[in-house]
Amino acid sequence: MQPHPYGRVYVLRLGHRPGRDKRVTSHAALVARAFGANGFILAGVCDPSVERTITRVTECWGGKSFHFECGVPPKRVVREWRKQGGEIIHLTMYGLPVDEIIDYIRISPREKLIVIGAEKVERFYYENADYNVAIGSQPHSEIAALAIFLDRLFRGRELKINYEDARARIIPQPRGKKVIGSGQC
Numbered sequence: 001m002q003p004h005p006y007g008r009v010y011v012l013r014l015g016h017r018p019g020r021d022k023r024v025t026s027h028a029a030l031v032a033r034a035f036g037a038n039g040f041i042l043a044g045v046c047d048p049s050v051e052r053t054i055t056r057v058t059e060c061w062g063g064k065s066f067h068f069e070c071g072v073p074p075k076r077v078v079r080e081w082r083k084q085g086g087e088i089i090h091l092t093m094y095g096l097p098v099d100e101i102i103d104y105i106r107i108s109p110r111e112k113l114i115v116i117g118a119e120k121v122e123r124f125y126y127e128n129a130d131y132n133v134a135i136g137s138q139p140h141s142e143i144a145a146l147a148i149f150l151d152r153l154f155r156g157r158e159l160k161i162n163y164e165d166a167r168a169r170i171i172p173q174p175r176g177k178k179v180i181g182s183g184q185c
């Protein structure tokens, strides 16, 4: 792994099963990009379909600086993140309620690695997280958990993201679609 290629907020996606999870993982990566994270790390494996999706979207809608990485051993990512002064936030229904803890996380200047799981997450991540954070105490989805966490972290400002390098730009309409530059996508 490169010495510290990371920006401020990264997402580490555990437990991806190529083929089976490609849609869920692609959507998690798209949520990371659209809701203000600087990068997405697909743990352990690479899945070309996930990478293609994120590349296609960034080429059209901007954000080429969004970093995508795959195949990295996830425990090493966690250890290096910590060694370089960053903090680990693991999203799990067993954690502390987001509203009780988000102010501490937001106020901390440390770079943030947000860990999301799939089926079963190893104990290592619970024990090595600075924060185990629950988005409600019901099981749901890593995509929903990530979206809500980022929205709480950025206090809704992420919904106004506009990428300078976008080829296409939406002009919001009460009805119908208006897009400038979509011919270049």
Ligand code: SAM
Pocket (backbone or CB within 6 Å): 091, 092, 093, 094, 115, 116, 117, 118, 119, 121, 133, 134, 135, 136, 137, 138, 139, 140, 141, 142, 143, 145
């Ligand atoms: N039993 C799992 C857990 O620990 O949250 C639910 C597994 S769910 C299929 C896959 C991932 O979604 C989890 O690893 C977690 O990152 C996220 N997730 C699901 N429900 C969540 C919740 N209520 N709060 C935070 N994250 C959640």
